[in-house]
Amino acid sequence: MAELDAVFKDLCAFMNDLSVERCYGCEISHPSQREHACLCATDDEIFLTNFDAAFDLLNKDKLLLAVRDLLRTRGLEKFC
């Protein structure tokens, strides 16, 4: 499923960017890397701590249309 791999890569990149945007250490340009949640967090921690903010940023109407299109292309119209 190359499409899902591509979506997952894009999602990871987006979550990492969001982690940097929300990092207090980046905001104040703290010289210590230990003060940067964006550098210290694991991928799982980045997802957990930024999920709500990411969800709030989603264009949910556009997402639902994309999911519907994906289901149709996979022959799964019954889930639309």
Ligand SMILES: [Zn+2]
């Ligand atoms: Zn940072």
